[in-house]
Amino acid sequence: MNSGFNQVLETIEMIKVHHLDIRTVTLALSLRDCVSEDVKVTGDKIYNKIIKYAKNLKAYADEISAEYSIPIINKRIAVTPISSIGEGCREFDYVHLAKILDRAAHEVDVDFIGGYGALVEKGCTRGDSALIESIPEALSVTQRVCSSVNLASSKAGINMDAVLKMGGIIKQAAHLSADKDGLGAAKLVVFCNVPGDNPFMAGAFCGYGEPECALNIGVSGPGVVRAALESMPKDADFGQLAEKIKRIAFKITSSGELIGRELAQRMEIPFGVIDLSLAPTPAPGDSVAGIFEAMGLEMAGAHGTTAALAMLNDAVKKGGIMASSYVGGLSGAFIPVSEDADMIKAAACGCLTFDKLEAMTSVCSVGLDMIAIPGDTSVETIAAMIADEMAIGMINKKTTAVRIIPVPGKTIGERAVFGGLLGEAPIMKINQYNSSAFVSRGGRIPAPIHSLNN
Amino acid sequence: MKESKMIITVSGEDKVGIVAKFANVLADYSVNIEDIKQTIMQDHFVMFVMGDLSKSEYTFQEVKDQLLKAGEELKMEVWVQRKAIFDKMHTI
Numbered sequence: 327m328n329s330g331f332n333q334v335l336e337t338i339e340m341i342k343v344h345h346l347d348i349r350t351v352t353l354a355l356s357l358r359d360c361v362s363e364d365v366k367v368t369g370d371k372i373y374n375k376i377i378k379y380a381k382n383l384k385a386y387a388d389e390i391s392a393e394y395s396i397p398i399i400n401k402r403i404a405v406t407p408i409s410s411i412g413e414g415c416r417e418f419d420y421v422h423l424a425k426i427l428d429r430a431a432h433e434v435d436v437d438f439i440g441g442y443g444a445l446v447e448k449g450c451t452r453g454d455s456a457l458i459e460s461i462p463e464a465l466s467v468t469q470r471v472c473s474s475v476n477l478a479s480s481k482a483g484i485n486m487d488a489v490l491k492m493g494g495i496i497k498q499a500a501h502l503s504a505d506k507d508g509l510g511a512a513k514l515v516v517f518c519n520v521p522g523d524n525p526f527m528a529g530a531f532c533g534y535g536e537p538e539c540a541l542n543i544g545v546s547g548p549g550v551v552r553a554a555l556e557s558m559p560k561d562a563d564f565g566q567l568a569e570k571i572k573r574i575a576f577k578i579t580s581s582g583e584l585i586g587r588e589l590a591q592r593m594e595i596p597f598g599v600i601d602l603s604l605a606p607t608p609a610p611g612d613s614v615a616g617i618f619e620a621m622g623l624e625m626a627g628a629h630g631t632t633a634a635l636a637m638l639n640d641a642v643k644k645g646g647i648m649a650s651s652y653v654g655g656l657s658g659a660f661i662p663v664s665e666d667a668d669m670i671k672a673a674a675c676g677c678l679t680f681d682k683l684e685a686m687t688s689v690c691s692v693g694l695d696m697i698a699i700p701g702d703t704s705v706e707t708i709a710a711m712i713a714d715e716m717a718i719g720m721i722n723k724k725t726t727a728v729r730i731i732p733v734p735g736k737t738i739g740e741r742a743v744f745g746g747l748l749g750e751a752p753i754m755k756i757n758q759y760n761s762s763a764f765v766s767r768g769g770r771i772p773a774p775i776h777s778l779n780n
Numbered sequence: 781m782k783e784s785k786m787i788i789t790v791s792g793e794d795k796v797g798i799v800a801k802f803a804n805v806l807a808d809y810s811v812n813i814e815d816i817k818q819t820i821m822q823d824h825f826v827m828f829v830m831g832d833l834s835k836s837e838y839t840f841q842e843v844k845d846q847l848l849k850a851g852e853e854l855k856m857e858v859w860v861q862r863k864a865i866f867d868k869m870h871t872i
Contacts, residue, residue, distance in 0.1 A: 331817065333870045334789055334828060338859055393840050395861045577869045584868045648872065 341396055344549035345612040346578060348585050349605045350400040351387050352525035352542045353380050354532040354598055357406040357441075365415040369426040372411070376403060376430035376439075379539055379595070384435045386592045390585055398585065399607075399747070400437045403430075404530035404542070409444035413453030420457045424464035424471050431470040438513075440472040440530035445520070447482040448770070458491060462498035465510040472528035478518035478716035480723045484771040489716065492516050493709030493765070497732050500701070504734035507742040512664075512696065515729040516712055518719030523599050524655040529727060540598030541590040542655060545582035548604045549612040550574055551638075555620035567621065568641040575602065575645030583650045601655030602646035603691055604638075606666035608749040614638075614659050615668035615678075626669055627678030635659060636689035656725060658691020664744060664751035665696055674752040681757075688718050693727035698742040698751040701734040708732065710761035713771075721774055784834035785863035786811070788847055792856035794825035802829065805850050809843045810836040825856075830863065 340346040360371035384401050391398040405411075405427070412420050424442055431439040442464060444454040461473050475492060478484035496516075500508030515528045522533015525542035554574050555567060562570075582600050590597035606614045615626035618634045639658045647653055661683065663669045672678035680697065687693045693715050699708075712728045719726030733742040736753055743750040790802060799818065806813055811831040818827040833840060844860040851858030 331819075331826075331828060333866050334787055335826075337861075337866055337869060338789060389841070392844065393862050394865045395859050396865065576872070580869045581865060584865060 340547070340550050340577070344547070344553045345607065345609055346547045346550050346581070347397040347399050348543060348582055349546040350402050350525050350527075350544040351383070351398055351586065351589055352402040352404050352530055352544065353383055353595070354404045354523065354530075354536055354540045354542055355379050356532050356536065356538050357408075357411050360411055361414040363414060363416050365412065365417060365419045365422055368412060368415055369422055372423065373426050373430050376405075376427075377433060380430075380434040380436065382593060386589055390588050390592070394585065396581060396585065399546070401435075402525065402527060402530060403434075403436050403439045404525070404532050405439065405441035406532050406534075407444050408442050409451070409454045409457040412457065413451065418453065418456040420460040421464050421467065424460070424468050428468035428471050436470070438470050438472050438527045440474065440527050441532060442471050443474040443476075443531055445476040446488045447476050447479040447485050449485060450488060458488070458495060461495050461514060462502050462510065465499050465513050466502035471513070472530070473514045474517060474520065474529040474531060476517045476520040477712065478720050480519055480720050480776070481773055482770075483773040484518070484713060484716045484720060486713065486765065486771055487768050489712050490706070490709045490765050490768070492712060493705040496708055496730065497705055500732045501734055507736070507744060508701070508731045508733045509744055509748075511731040512729065512744055512748050515727050517725065517727045518716040519723070519725045521655055521725055525601050526603065526605065526656060528729060536598075537596060540596045541586060541593065542598040542601065543582045543586035544601040544603060544605065544655065545578050546605045546607070547574070547578040548606045548614045548617055548659075549609075550578060551604065552611065552613065552616045552620045555617060564637065568637060571638060571641035572645030575642045576649045579646040579649035597652070599652045599654030600646075600650045602642055602653055602657040603655065604642055604659040606660060606662065606669070607747055608665060608667050608670075610667055613666045613668040614661055615666050615672055619668065625675070625677045626672040627682050631682065632685050632689055635661070635686050639690055656691045660692055660695060661686055661690050662696035662729075664698065664742070664749040665747060666749075670749065670751060673754055680754050684714060684718070687715060687726055688722060692725065693719070695727065695729050696748065696751060697730045698733050698753045699730055699756050700737040700753055701732050702737070703732045703756060704762065706760070706762035706765050707756070709765040711756075713765060717771070783862055783864045784832055785814070786831045786833055786840065786843070787861050787863050787866065788829040788831060789859040790827040790829075790851065790856050791824055792854070794820065795854065798825060798827065798854060798856065801850050801854060802827070802847065805846050806831055809838045809846060811843055
């Protein structure tokens, strides 16, 4: 038989033992034709459009999952930034639209719906400002809605007014979900250079250059990479490690591409992109930090971690790009602290610090992700953390993001529990010195020069 | 054109009648067996079957459900997958 024994067994082992899965199938859907003067009409149009396009998403995804025996963990929808959809209404009522999105997500039974957000790197429109103000309430009265706001780009610089504003919004979102350890803030992310085709939450939305609809795929598989590296001789050099990772990334991506194209075909919509990210889960072994250990570091956060992550990220892209013609989204390795068992362990014992995580974000695919910080952290300090992260993205022309959770009523050493894929996290120590005079200056940090690189 | 080939992987404790049981299910559901191999790996019986679904009036899921049921009766682990996933993942 052409598919040899070993290939069949290897595939089954990747799925069964090492948690290879399709992390998400995300339907990107434009809502630009839902604009009207009456927010109730806009809401109805949004609801009907989502139902029309997404009604079969879950059923088809489950069907394909069974046919290939590969789990599809999340089904999601990403829509046009809602700030621009609700902006034409005589009266702004963005929370109503958030409820509509949530109701539609329940109806078609997807896990999350993203796009409750705005792109404000250069400045806010009236609608953008109103939407941002509404985020904490919108996240507290809905279950499946995710929110993202782009605050900076390499072309526009960093909107520091919005950075400070979002520091406060993140804190309020956490406060309004205090009974769930600030879960609201876990559904809210701010970006620099946000991609419009990312299938991963909380940052998925349907960007302005995207088609009417498309199916975007996010694969996973850190457990597979880890197992492959562990099976190599201890003295294998970096060239050999990189080669191994590339080969595994190719296989992971190929499976995603196959599932994505099949699903898009059954739904009769275009296939969009595959996102090459290695996304961990709290399951034992399914860990990006575990890959660093397999590479020879005692624990994530030890000196050398940034280099290990850089190599991993690059090799994943090189292997993945061979497997698909259309790669997009975030594409790299995620380092969400609460969602990665070995990362949690490293943070709990103090090996992995906030500052080291920031350094790692200069080479990884996203940013400061799912990090729990003390609930009494000031708005200005949160804004300053965001500003640092935006600066890394702006200067390095890459996507960076911040999803931090100031856990209400808890402090360093305690633990925040979010549950499910969002996991749990020890509350990390942060710098105690004051940044408020800096972040309160307002205005915009100008776009950087794109030459004289050093 | 839809891929009609399926790969069935059966593993577990060796016993009398494994091949017969699965071959019967496939015959009942008009799935043609194009290739079949079995071996003992680390004291475990392992069997691979490549079936062609194109002449069957049943859906992939209906055939899969019956094969899984046969596996349960024999206390064997059964995986049923479209062949495309192996071709796609392991060839450039």
